[in-house]
Amino acid sequence: MTSVKICGLTDPDLVGFVAREGADWIGFNFAPGSPRRVTPQAAATLLMQVGRARPVALLVDPDDAEIDTIAALGFPVLQLHGAETPGRVAAIKARTGLEIWKVLGVAQRADLDGAAAYTAADRLLIDAKPPEGATRAGGHGQVFDWTILDHWTAPGPWMLAGGLTPGNVAAAIAATGAPAVDVASGVERIRGLKDRDLVRAFIRAAKQP
Numbered sequence: 459m460t461s462v463k464i465c466g467l468t469d470p471d472l473v474g475f476v477a478r479e480g481a482d483w484i485g486f487n488f489a490p491g492s493p494r495r496v497t498p499q500a501a502a503t504l505l506m507q508v509g510r511a512r513p514v515a516l517l518v519d520p521d522d523a524e525i526d527t528i529a530a531l532g533f534p535v536l537q538l539h540g541a542e543t544p545g546r547v548a549a550i551k552a553r554t555g556l557e558i559w560k561v562l563g564v565a566q567r568a569d570l571d572g573a574a575a576y577t578a579a580d581r582l583l584i585d586a587k588p589p590e591g592a593t594r595a596g597g598h599g600q601v602f603d604w605t606i607l608d609h610w611t612a613p614g615p616w617m618l619a620g621g622l623t624p625g626n627v628a629a630a631i632a633a634t635g636a637p638a639v640d641v642a643s644g645v646e647r648i649r650g651l652k653d654r655d656l657v658r659a660f661i662r663a664a665k666q667p
């Protein structure tokens with residue numbers, strides 16, 4: 459069954475709801491400029507509601523001080539959504555010992571060429587490349603051409619993101635064979651605020667047999 463991450467939660471009641479609906483991971487976004495951004499203080503409260511879901515900290519080009527602050531909150535997984543090099547990913551892995559996900563933004567097949575260099579990453583997250591002139595690294599609700607992934611063999615565990623919604627996630631899984639999917643804006647009606655009906659519909663559609 460496909461695993462599901464719901465990303466960018468900011469409200470404790472919604473965190474509990476998402477966990478009860480069966481999300482495998484719940485993402486908390488520390489990226490500057492994101493409408494889903496939370497402070498470390500707020501995250502400490504949100505983390506109390508995750509139930510059996512695993513919390514994931516989304517960071518963009520974090521320095522060591524930010525890494526240490528977030529690791530101290532008890533996150534088991536760090537999602538690196540910036541321009542972190544393979545060397546920087548390895549350094550963060552060595553510093554924290556945590557599970558590390560590295561995001562690759564793709565717009566063409568060649569964007570996958572660097573994937574194998576991220577040997578320290580425990581999972582690759584394949585997302586749409588941000589649009590020209592974008593001021594943040596992700597969460598744009600933009601789908602990329604899934605045929606880019608045709609015949610691609612991931613070097614390890616991976617996950618699909620980029621403009622996924624309750625209406626397209628089943629097709630995305632069928633087209634790419636993704637073992638796991640991630641969504642932020644596709645389960646919101648108001649930007650930055652998750653919608654319960656959309657969250658439920660997304661998880662059901664992704665996990666349907």
Ligand SMILES: O=C(O)c1ccccc1N[C@@H]1O[C@H](COP(=O)(O)O)[C@@H](O)[C@H]1O
Pocket residue numbers: 465466485487489492493494516518539583585594595596597598599600619620621622640641642643644
């Ligand atoms: O959601 C954000 O605001 C965000 C900001 C900075 C980096 C990543 C961000 N979100 C991540 O982007 C992908 C795709 O999001 P979407 O479903 O297309 O809206 C996903 O991993 C989000 O967690």
